[in-house]
Amino acid sequence: MGFLADECCDFAVVRCLRAAGHDVPAVNEFQQKSVDRQLLDLAVSEDSPGVILIRFPASARGVLADAILKLVGENGARLMGAFVVLQPGVARINVGR
Secondary structure (H helix, E strand, O other), rough: OOOOOOOOOOHHHHHHHHHOOHHHHEHOOOOOOOHHHHHHHHHOOOOOEEEEEEEOOOHHHHHHHHHHHHHHHEEEEEEEEEEEEEEEEEEEEOOOO
């Protein structure tokens, strides 16, 4: 699967997804400041539509990579076009209509 990591995305997420074989361009690797509309257009052009909002406190950072890999492994294509909120122990997946 392809993912686009916003510049505020914890880089542990980028590293773990890449290590699992996913294509993950990270915005902070190719531009300084992003504009939401440009990011959305880029995600659509890269066939990576959908959003994963990560809400992990600093105290739970140690389990973030495993949580991301579990989310992707268990839900795969269901994430396309969805808005996901990922918190420690729970993921809410809202599929667009």
